Amino acid sequence: MGKKRVTIQDIAKRTGYSKTAVSFAFNSPSRISKKAVEKILEAAKELDYIPDPTARNFSLGRHMAIGFLVPQSTAVALANPYLVSVMRSIAAICEENGYMLTLIPPLHSSVTEAVKSATVDGIITMGLYMERSVVDILRRRNLSIVSIDGTNDEDIPSVSVDDRAAAELQMRKILEYGHRRIAVISLPQAAYSDQNERRIYLTERRMKGYCDALSQYSLQLSSIKVVQCNATFSSGYKAAEDIISSGSFTAIVSMSDIVALGAWRAIRDKGLRVPDDVSIIGFDGMDDYSSKELSTIVQSADDKGRMAANMLFSIINGEDAEPARSLCVPFSFREGKTLRAVLKKD
């Protein structure tokens, strides 16, 4: 169905000019006479000619799109509002640059497959443990990458927060409030990581921060309960149910706000009160409407996205001399309403 696409040839024939002239009319009008440009554009309009973007990109060796590579299925990834916020600010920078943003989930459960076939000019990852095989493909394909909250790998430009210090602050707040029966809700380990590599992933960096805080109080990590879950509300809900049913804790420390919110709900549903019975502290500081009352560690999603995108574009446009930079976003503590000093009773 539908007649064949109108090509540059058709316009050339129709006007009596060459393909080259037609191409110039669109891309460098100054290269040919005004009259020629007019005639060509007119014919193009008459025949409804649109230069095929695929052919064009192929010719020019670019796509005008950058990829947002997420480590899990998009259904999980987009369930995290913090990630969406970061993506939003990335998309905004893309728009400024006339680029589109393509979501790249693992293809057939494989990040490598996805990266092999993605038609983009560069990639921003978030929360991805960059295994060597992925980096290799990027290199082969000459694709630039910027990593957000990724591995602390020196040869990959990255944007992140000082996870260890931020986590230390987070745990210290809880300890300062007198809590000792503490549960931590961690995030998934690098699902696709290669055991041979010794780069350190976000969860480990934060765990280190927890240890540091605990040791200031002469406590061990082993004295607290650690569970792990996806960065979604419902996972946080379930995680908190687990925690509640496995003992009596006075504080929950979550590596993610959305998880903390899920936990909060679960606690309320169990008939417990926050912060009277259980204190909660999150991590992210979503600028979100619903989470203003959550005590948390704030790191700007907007800054992260913007910095990463700008960095990527300056690499793509060759404006960047240094091969790899690591930028750090500041963090801060937000008091919120989900923290309370533990009652001295034991």
Next chain:
Amino acid sequence: MGKKRVTIQDIAKRTGYSKTAVSFAFNSPSRISKKAVEKILEAAKELDYIPDPTARNFSLGRHMAIGFLVPQSTAVALANPYLVSVMRSIAAICEENGYMLTLIPPLHSSVTEAVKSATVDGIITMGLYMERSVVDILRRRNLSIVSIDGTNDEDIPSVSVDDRAAAELQMRKILEYGHRRIAVISLPQAAYSDQNERRIYLTERRMKGYCDALSQYSLQLSSIKVVQCNATFSSGYKAAEDIISSGSFTAIVSMSDIVALGAWRAIRDKGLRVPDDVSIIGFDGMDDYSSKELSTIVQSADDKGRMAANMLFSIINGEDAEPARSLCVPFSFREGKTLRAVLKKD
């Protein structure tokens, strides 16, 4: 920097086979001898050969990506959690089909420009008034499209809710509760609409529903206040501030949940109580954690996204005989906690 890309030629030379053989080794291994396949794949591995996806797509005339076309800048669009939910379920279906999802915002403020240059195999729009010029480009480019919450255009496959009836129900609830001093927060009119066209946009369909409900109570649309804002929390907040300062209303009817939530916050910040002083009813029924208490009209984001994506894929894969279908998602009323009968005092 970086050596030239390894191409299919290099593998051909290296192995002594032809380009054709190499191509077959990757795409139809059964087409050549097992031995040949082995040798070729081995050489490919040694040389780190990855078939260039751009060239491949160009050759095959496809992209393995579909586009999500939003009428506003992504920074605005992604600020609406309901839209993100829809996108999430679209992305999930894409993944199942091995496709990626590309976000298409207006390029240089032009939807037409964006649609001209998007390298995708099909498009799903949401809340977009489909002007003729856009439809024309899609046709020229042979791009299939499915519209969510779009214009009621018969020749475009679409998924939506019965907006008129849903809005009527929404307004009727408010009226049943005795409210008469009512403010409506509407959504942006079709920013890119062509005045000559007579297709009806979502806001108008809903407005019709409001009229119908009002007339059952012998009221006119002119008797209520109508303001308009973007589908974001902060816009909703501002809209409610306007409403509050412009008179005394007992109920706010919003065309979007996120807007309703913003309004709710604004009302609280003004020292008024919900629902004691002001009732609020939203529209969307976000499955979201934070909005369970909002009284609203529920329409499943997941269904919308899934149905639209499945429809698009069946069109792309040529499984769809009928040229255009319009699917309807059911809606329902959720009581919530933001409605209260108005006190008889006047």
Next chain:
DNA sequence: CTGTTAGCGCGTTCAC
């Protein structure tokens, strides 16, 4: 300055 000719990019596929 205006316009053309002749490839090029890279993988796919028809016809032998």
Next chain:
DNA sequence: GTGAACGCGCTAACAG
């Protein structure tokens, strides 16, 4: 198993 054409727009090199 192969040679050659093909898709479509871009552009270096060249001629008037």
